[in-house]
Amino acid sequence: MLASVDIVIVNWNSGSQLFQCIASIRAYRAALVGRCTVVDNGSTDGSADFLEAAADVDLVKAGQNLGFGRACNLGAARGDSPFILFLNPDARLLPESLEAALAHMLAPENAKVGIVGVQLVGEDGQVQRTCAFAPTPGRLVAKSLGLTAFFKQWDVHMSAWDHAETRKVDHVMGAFFLMRREVFDLLYGFDERFFVYLEDLDLSVRAAQAGFSTTYLANAQAFHKGGGVSEQVKAHRLFYSLRSRIQYAFKHFSPFAALCVTCSTLLIEPLSRFALLAGTGRWREVGDLFRGYRMLWGWVVTDGGRKQ
Structure with missing residues (x-):
């Protein structure tokens, strides 16, 4: 039984x-x-x-x-x-x-x-493809740089495994x-x-x-x-996923590694994401990208963003 x-x-x-x-x-x-x-x-x-x-x-x-x-x-x-x-x-x-x-x-x-x-x-x-590796600072920075779109083995998602x-x-x-x-x-x-x-x-x-x-x-x-319903709120989905990444980094990585992940997420990833959208002609999603990052930066400059 x-x-x-x-x-x-x-x-x-x-x-x-x-x-x-x-x-x-x-x-x-x-x-x-x-x-x-x-x-x-x-x-x-x-x-x-x-x-x-x-x-x-x-x-x-x-x-x-x-x-x-x-x-x-x-x-x-x-x-x-x-x-x-x-x-x-x-x-x-x-x-x-x-x-x-x-x-x-x-x-x-x-x-x-x-x-x-x-x-x-x-x-x-x-x-x-639903399984994942535990993230490392290197994998998350590679994600921010857009490298995981070309080198799947660097991604946290185990997409190469069947x-x-x-x-x-x-x-x-x-x-x-x-x-x-x-x-x-x-x-x-x-x-x-x-x-x-x-x-x-x-x-x-x-x-x-x-x-x-x-x-x-x-x-x-x-x-x-x-x-799921996150398809309905793409800008919010982006904001919460990136915010959780930063929170995860400060919880599980060294302060220096967490800072590297945070800086790459805030400063480099919006550019790499824009380049990917532009390169694939997905112009309608650019607005969601900017709205999501506006919310993320707004969180960063508040008390919530400084307290991990």
Whole structure:
């Protein structure tokens, strides 16, 4: 008998995707689920309204956008199953998603596996490249310089690997992020200073530092649309991703290395990004680039930008 798992979904204006996500949980191995909690981060599209009277889903209305990590912590605290699955609303379970992932966790030889991810497939049926290396200052500076567009081996994303076999990795994407509750509690959950982006990477790195590894499973799949609602707010997506990068650098690197990452992100990357957009004729995205960097620089000159 497999142990139960609590599922936590953070919703923000996800439209019909949340409905499809919940339907997949109900259809596939719902008996394994101890509690399914949806934390709605102040959605205005009514995407979570269908859960108002649901007996099998714990709907938490935050009333505002708490950020991904904080909402995940809130949802996780409402359950007590030995495992927690953080599932994006643009993801859907498939028949063996939960069973195979839990079976791997429960194998005696995998007692020190703290996090498991599965193969994520998109609408085209292709396996997505969802694993990543733990960032180094050099990899992040190379990203800022635009070098990773030509030298994939320097990128943090493991895009050159076909994701066809099970293996230990530094990080799996948070769209399907299965974790032992004991490890989650040991690490005090997600670092809420990351509003969105890299909070799952930070947790993976801290789990490794505590002696728990991350495994990518190739014998289990889940659906993942990709992009999610962040497609609607590209300038904000850019701002939060770059802000989280700077926060990550100051948390995990030496002061000098963090300063190098910050300077390259603020001073060089806007030029390399503009050159890439111009070179590929994506002029419509230039406005999002400038708006995103305006927000980033505004954050840098405030108290929030100086306090890491």
